[in-house]
Every structure is written in C-alpha cells, then in structure tokens.
Amino acid sequence: MTEEQTERPADGPRRRDAAATRESLLSAARQLIARDGAGAVSTRDVAAAAGANQALVYRYFGSKEALLIEALAQTEPDRTIADTPLADLPHTLLRRALDPDTPAEVRASSMATLVAGAGTDVVRTIARDRIHAGYTTQLAERLGGEDAALRAELVAALITGINALRTQIGTTAIAAADIDVLATYVDRMAAALLNPPGPTD
Incomplete structure (x- = not known):
C-alpha cells in the first residue's frame, strides 16, 4: 500500500460526492424558490432539478422545511x-x-x-x-x-x-x-x- 493510499480516507471520494450532491440540492432549491416562490417548491421538484433521488433530500436535510431554511440562510448578506x-x-x-x-x-x-x-x-x-x-x-x-x-x-x-x-x-x-x-x-x-x-x- 502506498503512502498516498494510507493517508487518504477510504470514504474520501464518497464524502466529496455527498457534499457535491448536497450543494446541488441547495442550488436547485434556490433556483426554484427564485422562480416559483418558496411555498410552491416541493422536494420532488428540487430532486428532479438537481438530478438526484428525492430520498436524498430527506437524508441530507431531514425535511423540506430544513432544506428551505438552509437554502435561504446560505445566501450572501445583502449590504x-x-x-x-x-x-x-x-x-x-x-x-x-x-x-x-x-x-x-x-x-x-x-x-x-x-x-x-x-x-x-x-x-x-x-x-x-x-x-x-x-x-x-x-x-x-x-x-x-x-x-x-x-x-x-x-x-x-x-x-x-x-x-x-x-x-x-x-x-x-x-x-x-x-x-x-x-x-x-x-x-x-x-x-x-x-x-x-x-x-x-
């Protein structure tokens, strides 16, 4: 086993994929909120826009409400x-x-x-x-x-x-x-x- 393989966590790529999927869901949620309003956004629509399985919304955020809160909370402060x-x-x-x-x-x-x-x-x-x-x-x-x-x-x-x-x-x-x-x-x-x-x- 090489030194690089020893230092790299076995689940490193998986963690990166999970982080990318999570950010993709947040980005999709923001796009849909901007287009349709938060009240019209569904987890199914968010998942479809992100190209992900709907179950991942609940896996990463727990609920639609938590997804909306995080999607809006992560926007840049308006100066x-x-x-x-x-x-x-x-x-x-x-x-x-x-x-x-x-x-x-x-x-x-x-x-x-x-x-x-x-x-x-x-x-x-x-x-x-x-x-x-x-x-x-x-x-x-x-x-x-x-x-x-x-x-x-x-x-x-x-x-x-x-x-x-x-x-x-x-x-x-x-x-x-x-x-x-x-x-x-x-x-x-x-x-x-x-x-x-x-x-x-």
Whole structure:
C-alpha cells in the first residue's frame, strides 16, 4: 500500500460526492424558490432539478422545511441597505429587485419572493426575520427621528409591493412601466419616509 493510499480516507471520494450532491440540492432549491416562490417548491421538484433521488433530500436535510431554511440562510448578506446613500436607496432597491439578471441566490431571498411564499410558517418566519434585520433595525438606525422603525418597514412594503405587482401578479400599468419611470415615482414616494417628519403644529 502506498503512502498516498494510507493517508487518504477510504470514504474520501464518497464524502466529496455527498457534499457535491448536497450543494446541488441547495442550488436547485434556490433556483426554484427564485422562480416559483418558496411555498410552491416541493422536494420532488428540487430532486428532479438537481438530478438526484428525492430520498436524498430527506437524508441530507431531514425535511423540506430544513432544506428551505438552509437554502435561504446560505445566501450572501445583502449590504445594499447599509452601504447605499439614503437618497439613492429606494431606486437602488427597486432596480435590484426587478433586474432579471440578479442571481437566483439573491432573488430567492428577496422580500417579494419570501412574502409570496409566506403562507407557510417557516417562510413567514424567515421573511419577518429578514425584514427585521434589514429594515426594522438596520435602515431604521440610519433614518433616525420619529417612527424610524415604522418608516423603514414602509420602505420595505413599498419596494416589495411594486415587485410583487410587476413580477408575480403582472398588473397592467406597473408591469408595462419602464423601470426608470418606476424608479422616479419610488424616489418621490420614499422621500417622505427617508426624512424625519418635521414638528407638527
């Protein structure tokens, strides 16, 4: 037996294959979530998209819910809210949400995608946690002033609602509108939310 054979675990290739299959299932789940929404994703569809046996979903994740949680939890943290100048934030968020070239990993965890699948407790919890972390906490801290958390969540509602009407429902005017036109209106609507309200008489 050679030194290389002695040092290499007997199940090394098997472990690598298992890791690759597991990542393939996660990637397939993200693609399907981005396309159909989390509520519509089934373990059968995920397995078929990954070219794997459905039983492997339960072997590696235990349940559909655990697969969804891990698929969404592994997406890269979104620094848009933290790093974008406030004046540019509304149209930046809108363009990011509506851009068809946005990677599936990002679209899978977008607010509109999560809200669309919020008929299940798991997805509803994920959506609420994402909104709390990104808007209720992070954006609210940047906004300051009266009702900062409420104003931040209203920004989330504005972007999410437009995204849902355009991409998931397909309403006539919003679906047909040029993104630049939408961005102009979004900036106008969001301006009142981004600036602290002045004193009332």
